[in-house]
Amino acid sequence: MIRFDGVSKRYGGQDALARVDLEVGQGEMVFLTGHSGAGKSTLMKLIMLMERPSQGQVFVDGRNLNRLSRSQIPYYRRKVGVVFQNHQLLFDRNVFENVALPLQIAGYQPAEVGRRVRAALDKVGLLGKERQNPVALSGGEQQRVGIARAVVNKPPLLLADEPTGNLDPELSADIMTLFRQFNDVGVTIMIASHDIDLLKRMGKRVLGLSQGQVVHDGVLA
Amino acid sequence: MSRRRPSGNSATFVRAPSARGSTRKVAAAPQGASRSKTRVSDRLDSWAGHHSTTAVESLARLLRTPLQSLLTWLVVAVAVALPAALYVALSNVQHLGYSWQESSQVSVFVQRDARPDAVSALQARLLARPDVATVEHVAPDAALEEFKRYSGLGRVIDGLERNPLPDVLLVMPAANGLSAEGLQTLQGELEQEALVAEARVDMAWVSRLQQLMHLGQRLVLALAGLLAVGVLLAIGNTIRLAIENRRDEILVVKLVGGTDAFVRRPFLYTGLWYGMGGGLLALVLMALGLWWLSGPVAYLADLYQSDFRLQGLGWTRSLQLVLLSGLLGWLGAWLAVARHLSAIEPR
Structure with a gap:
């Protein structure tokens, strides 16, 4: 569903993402974790086409996002659901x-x-x-x-940026149950979170980011 | 580095089969409904529906802040009413000018020693012309009597040995000879007559009036152009503020897949309403002004034994004014939208 091919994103002289390769299959539920500034938000923004990569290519459902023109972006975004920390x-x-x-x-x-x-x-x-x-x-x-x-x-793909960031553990668990239910019916889900306890409890695949690179990939023990 | 999950239909952008062992209805909506969303006629209906809801909603939004909206409407109304009022004034003067021009006559002075029957023959000949409506003969004696009565020079005139005045034929042109050029031609041809000493028509004021009219029209046009630019900028600025106020909404709409046209639409309608509301208010202002002036003007006209009355804009012109004003508002909104909407992008 999502594939990053040598994707870099530079802001000024700083690399927010440095040659990231990753693949998320259809129907997967994946967590993104890492310190703030590790590149979680940048990665999601690239998928939402809120940003364009400085280098490399992002594919969503087989479509190369670099090839989408400005006028096609709205139609693409209708197929990606987004949940924000501050809910917007x-x-x-x-x-x-x-x-x-x-x-x-x-x-x-x-x-x-x-x-x-x-x-x-x-x-x-x-x-x-x-x-x-x-x-x-x-x-x-x-x-x-x-x-x-x-x-x-x-939408076949759902992104959530720190969806439980402002909530107490009990409410967080409720929200996660909700995401899991959507995943159960085939929605591909990517959630950014730095709540390690929660990630362990969920037992799903976790992508760990640090300084713009993927440093961990797998279920947290 | 990356892990791959086996996935049967990864190339299709459709929902994967829903079951996966769970029979709960967990999706947001039943699967079958997704088929309906591609029907073109539905899309068209919904597009038209969105236009009408947006139109109503943006008007309602304006009416929710009546004072603020009224101020903008007033600005537009004043800017529209000013050239429109001048236009009305101009066409009234023009109307008045036509009625004066109707009374413009050619005074034909006959040679001093012309015999009375020759004068009558001339009168008949002139009357036969197609560009002449009436010919009135003023005999020298009658003219002298009139002059004595109105000039106050009775004693002096009584002292004259003989009547110095010639026969005069007052020629009233027919409707087709009323233009400045027509009058000039008539005058020239009258002077060709052997019996005619001089044919005089006060041409100067007719052509002067026409020149003044042309000048006035241009001034009104220039003023209207300037004020139209003013309206564009005023509405553009108001819309710019509206865009700033709804920044959050624009961001969210863009994030969930709103097209530029969708984001633009409410602001364009807002501009249209500002323009049309201002146009309507301008009509009200003009009606008030007309009502205020019509009394004194009618009184003045009566003093001059004229049945002249002030004319308003008329229904067609009024409608045109409101539509034109609406168009200006819409264009002003476009200006603001084109400049400021693209700057608001989710980051």
Whole structure:
């Protein structure tokens, strides 16, 4: 699903990523870990096409991202769900409208939008709060709204950058269970996290990054 | 370095089979629904739907901050109303000019010693011309009487040995001879007549008025151009602020796959509403001004025994004004959007 071929990303004189090669298969659930500045975010930004590599090539689902033009980026992004640490919800609209945004952008009929949004909210356990403003929700609930928005379009690939960074361990476990359930139905998932205990508990493949290079690949013991 | 998972259909960008031993409905939506999303007519419907919702939403957004929106509308209204009012004033003067021009007549002075029957024959001949409407004969005695009455020189005139005034034929041109050129031709041909000593028409003011009109029209056009640029910049700046205010939303929309057109749309509609609202307000301002002036103007016209009345813009012109103003707003929004939206990219 994801393949990096000798990818480097330089900011100024500094290498954020240095000749990274990696491959993530379809239906995998992978964690990215490492200190801040190790290149986790850069790696994800390259997959989201928020950045372009200075060198090398990124393939997602067999497509070379270097060949995607600016005008093709929106259509590509509709197939990649993203969850942010600060969840990036819009507080000028309610939960339902936040989750519906990707569907409206993709041009779904209102009836279809309603059905899918409710299915997604049901999945994250927030069906009763669709009319509320996200400001009124707890941190864990806000993050679950963010996840509902990321999966509502049924993307084959889901990225999450520190999705549990602001949550206590119990809520983190809930969120991870949610991700695992999506992975169970075939969604490829890549999660950046520096919570080592959590990574050990999950027992999934972990890619360790340090100074822009992959220094670990495998399940943490 | 990299580990590879066996994967049967890695080349396809579709969902992998869902089961994997779990029978729970865990996906966001049932699998079958994905088929409907590619239908073109649905997409088109949804595109049109998004246009109408965006149009309504951006108007509602403007009305949620009424004072701020009113200020922008007023700026646009003043800038639009000023040239429009001048245009209305100009066409009123033009209208007035036409009614004066209608009264422009040629005074034909007949040779002093012409016999009365020759004068009558001349009068008949002139009346037969297609570019002449009426010919009025003013006999020397009658003219002298009138002059005595209005000039206040009665005593002096009484002292004259003989009437110095000639026969005069007042020639009123027909409608087709009313233009400045037509009058000039008529005057020239009248002077060719043997009996005519002089044909006089006050041409100067007619052509001067026309030149002034041309000048006025150009001034109005130049002013309108300048103010249109002003409207573009004012709305462009307002939209720029709106873009800044909705920065977070733009970022999120771009991250979840919003195209440039999708991001642009609400701002273009906002510009359109600013322009059209300003145009409507300009019409209101002009109607107020017209109402305020029409009383005194009518009174003044009555004093001059004229039935002249101030004319407004009319329905078609009013509609055009609002549409033009809307177009300006839309263009102003384009200016801002083209410059500032591309700068907002998720980082």
